[in-house]
Amino acid sequence: MKRIYLDNNATTAVRTEVLEAMLPFYREQFGNPSSIHWAGRSVSEAVEEARERVARLLNARPEEIVFTSCGSESNSLALRGSVDFFEARDRHVITTAVEHPAVLNSVRFLEKQGVAVTVLPVDGDGLVDLEQLEVAIRPDTILISAMWGNNETGTLFPVAEIGAIARRHKIRFHTDAVQAIGRVPVDVQAAEVDLLSLSGHKFGAPKGVGALYVRKGTGLTPLIHGGHQERGRRAGTLNVPGIVGLGVASELATADLDRQVPRIRALRDRLEAGILSRISEVRVNGHRQQRLPNTLNVSFAYIEGEAILLFLDMQGVAASSGSACMSDSFGNSHVIDAMGVDPMMANSSIRFGLGPDTDEEDIDFVLEILPPIIKKLRDMSPFYSEKAAG
Amino acid sequence: MKRIYLDNNATTAVRTEVLEAMLPFYREQFGNPSSIHWAGRSVSEAVEEARERVARLLNARPEEIVFTSCGSESNSLALRGSVDFFEARDRHVITTAVEHPAVLNSVRFLEKQGVAVTVLPVDGDGLVDLEQLEVAIRPDTILISAMWGNNETGTLFPVAEIGAIARRHKIRFHTDAVQAIGRVPVDVQAAEVDLLSLSGHKFGAPKGVGALYVRKGTGLTPLIHGGHQERGRRAGTLNVPGIVGLGVASELATADLDRQVPRIRALRDRLEAGILSRISEVRVNGHRQQRLPNTLNVSFAYIEGEAILLFLDMQGVAASSGSACMSDSFGNSHVIDAMGVDPMMANSSIRFGLGPDTDEEDIDFVLEILPPIIKKLRDMSPFYSEKAAG
Amino acid sequence: MYSDKVIDHFTNPRNVGVIADADGVGEKVSASCGDRMKIFLKVSDGVIEDIKFQTYGCGAAIASSSMMSELVVGKTLEQALALTNDDVAAALDGLPAPKMHCSNLAADALHEAIKNYQDKG
Amino acid sequence: MYSDKVIDHFTNPRNVGVIADADGVGEKVSASCGDRMKIFLKVSDGVIEDIKFQTYGCGAAIASSSMMSELVVGKTLEQALALTNDDVAAALDGLPAPKMHCSNLAADALHEAIKNYQDKG
C-alpha cells in the first residue's frame, strides 16, 4: 500500500541534507560546546554557525537566538519568562482563543498565580479584531502573545499590525511562529516582534530542538536554570546535532519559500476544490485567503472526524482530526469551537497538511477515496438519515 | 596526534548501538507519537519501549518516567515543579552546597520567590552530615534535593540514608543522578527516591534528551505547558530519536556496571597513584572511597588549572578544570570551595573523567606528559619560587 | 491503538441500518463526546430476531455498535439485558482507555430499545 | 578560543624568570580571579635593558605577560608607561571577552615595576 503523509502540521520528516549535517556530531565531534579543549572547540563553532543560520531565517541577530528543545518550551519560556521578569509589578497578559495549548495552558497557569489575563475571541474565519485588541490593552499589560499561523486551520494573523500596536503601546509582543516557518516569510523586524517561537520538527529539522528569538534588550527569566549556556537564558548542555540540523533546515526553509511553496499551495487548492466539488455539506475552516499555503481544514456534516481519519489511515493516508480523543497533537478542537462553528461540524473536522514530498498523485488519490468514505459514514449516521427523512 | 578524551563527566560520545537504533526515526519512522495514524503508531510503540528500558535501569515503572531535554531541565522540573505543586502552603527546601548549578540556581530563584531554603555545608571530602540534615528539617520542609554523585569530585552521597530520613519525615526526596548513571548502581526503591534526574549525553545517549523519574503519587506542576504528552507532566512533541537512544543507552549502562566499570576504576586508580607518586604537593579532591569510579579530581599547588588544561590539550588530552572562567560545564568551582580547600589549591583542580574508550595506554601517556607540564608551570609561578626561597 | 477486532468491526460493520417497522427503538448519546447510537429491534417470542443500528461517532463507537448487534441477535431479551458495555469491549479484545467512557455505549442503547419494546408491550 | 599568538606565547613564553639584582620589581594581582604577575626590570639610561616575569594564572595571563615583555624590552620607560593592557591584548590578536578583565594585567604589573624603580630613584 502506498503511504501518503498529509500530516505535516503535526510533524515532518527530517530532510536528507539536515540528517547528513547532523551525523558527525554524534560520535566524532561529540564534545561539549562549553569545553575549552579540542573536543569542545569545533563543536562550539558548529553551534554558532547554526545560530547564524537561524538568525538569518528570521532577519535577526545570532545573539538573539536561544536554542530550546521544542515549540512548547519556547512558548512556555516566552510567557513565563516574561511574567517572571516583571515580577515586581502588576502584570496583565493578552492572548487569543486559538493559540496552541502551550500558550493557552501557560496563560492559565499564570492566571492561577495571580497574573491578569485577557483571551481575545476570534471571528468565523479565526481572525482577531484589532480594535478589540487595542481596547484590551491596560496600563499594566506586559505582553501580547498572538500566533503567526494557526496549527489547526492555517489562518494567518496580521502579525505586522499586531506588532505595530504592541510597539505603539510599548508592550512586548510574542508570536508563536511554529507553523509559519518555511511556509510564509517570517521577519522579526517587519513584524516588530520581540519574542518568536519556532520548532525544528515542523520544518525538516529533528524533534527535540526549537528556538526562541529574543529581541536584544528583552529581559527574560530562565525556565531551565543551571549553567551559563545561551547567555543565561536557557541552561543545559546544548543539543548539538539537533542545533546543527536546525541551522541547515533554516537555510532550506528560506529557499523553499520560492521553490516549494507555490507548488504546495497549488496542490492544497486542488485538494480543496476537489473536495468541495465532490462532497456536499462541507465547510472549509479557516480564512480562505490569509492561510498557511499547506493547510486545509475541512468539516463533513453528520459524521465524526476520527472515523474519517481511520478509513483514510486504512488506505495509507495520514491526516489529522480535531476530534480524536486520543490524539494529543490536535486535541478537542478549541480552535474550531472558538470560531463559532456548530459543534457537530467541529467534531468532523479533518486537517490535511501538505509538505515538500506531496505530489499531484497523492492529492488525486485522496480525492478518489474520500467521497466513498464520507458516504459510508453518512449512511451509518442517525443524523444523516433523520435529515434525509425531513 | 593521538586524541585522548578524559572528559566523560562533561559529555560522552554516542555509542554505536545507540546511534544505530536512532537512525530509522529521522526519515522513515518520523511520525508524531501522538498521532493515531500509521505514521504515529509504530513511533509511539518505540517510545514506550524506550520508557520501559529507562524504567528498568532505575528499578522503576514505565509510567514513572518523564522524558525531558537534559539534566538541567530534569532538575529544574523537579525543584520548581514541586514548589509550584505545593503553592498553597509555606515551603522550605533543603539542598547541599555542592549541587550542580541547575539545582543551586533553581533554588536561588525559588528563594527570591519567597521559598525558604537551607543549603547544607559539606566536609573536606564533600560529604554532608546526616545529623545536620535531620536538624534542618522543619514542619514546612517539602523537599530534600541531594545529588547521587558529584560532577566535579565524584563524591557519592549516602543516598539511601538520605532517602530513609526523607521518608521518615514524609518529605519528598529528589536526587540528581546525572553523573551516577552507568557508573554505580542506581535503584530508586533501594534509595527511597521520589524524583531522580538523569541526562542522556552523560552515558552514551545523545545530547538533547534526559529524564525525570517521578514516583507514582508524587504531584508535580509542569515547567513546560502544552499538550497532554508525558501524562501532563511535560508538554512538547517527544524527541523520538533521542528517546530511543536513551532507551538503548540505559540497557547498555546496566550491562556496563559489571563489564566496564571495574576496568575503568582500575585505570582511574592507576592514574591517581601515578600522579601522587610522580608529582609533589598534590591533593586529591573528593572522598577517596565513596567516589564515582571514573572520576579523579586533583589539585597541583602553586599553579592554575586552565593553564594545565591548555598544555594537556596541546598534546591531545581533553580534561576539565575547575577554574576556567569560560568553561560553563565546570564553572568556578563552588564545589571545591565548599569543601574548604585553600583557594589556590581549588584554582588548580583538574578533573579527569574516564570512559569506556579509555585504555591503559591513554593513562600512561598522561602520566608521562603531566609531570613536565606541572614543572614548567611551577617554574613560572611566583608562588612556587617564593616558597622555594623559603 | 485499536485491536484487530475493532478494526474489523469498524471497517465492515454488521447490521447497519434501520428497521422501518421496528418493535423497539432506543438511543443513547454520550455526554462527554457527543457520540450517538440508535438501535432498532425486531422481537419475536422474547427473542431478538433482527437488530439494526445507526451510529454517529468514532471508530470505537461504530465497532462497539456492530459487535453488540452480533452478540445479541438470536438471544433472548433477558440475555440481552444482561449484556454490559464492558462485555462488548471485552468481545472486541478491549478498547483504549480514553474510549471506554465516551464511545462504549452500545449495551446502554440496546437496553433503551428493549425498554421501548417492553413499554409498548 | 585563543588566537595563534596567544597559544604561541603561552606555549613558549619569553622572558620567564627572575632578575636577582633587579632595578625595579612590581606585581599585580587580579581581584576577580587571583591571577598574579611579578615583573623584574633592569634599566639603564632610561631604557628597559632586561625584563623577566613570573606569572600565576591561566593561558591568557601567561601569554599577556610574555607578550608585554617582548613589547617593552629595549624601549624607554616613557614608552613602557604608555603601554596599556589593551595594547597587549591587541598585540596578541585579541583575548576572549571574559579574560579581558581578569587576566590582562601585564601592563599594570609593568607600571608597578617602573614605579618601584623610580621610587628608589
Ligand SMILES: Cc1ncc(COP(=O)(O)O)c(C=O)c1O
Ligand atoms: C550532576 C549534574 N547535574 C546536572 C547536569 C546538567 O545536565 P545537562 O547538561 O544535560 O543539562 C550535569 C551536567 O553538566 C551534571 O553533571
Ligand SMILES: Cc1ncc(COP(=O)(O)O)c(C=O)c1O
Ligand atoms: C502553533 C504551534 N505551537 C506550538 C507547538 C508545539 O511545538 P512542539 O510540539 O515542538 O512543542 C505546535 C506543534 O504542535 C504548534 O503547531
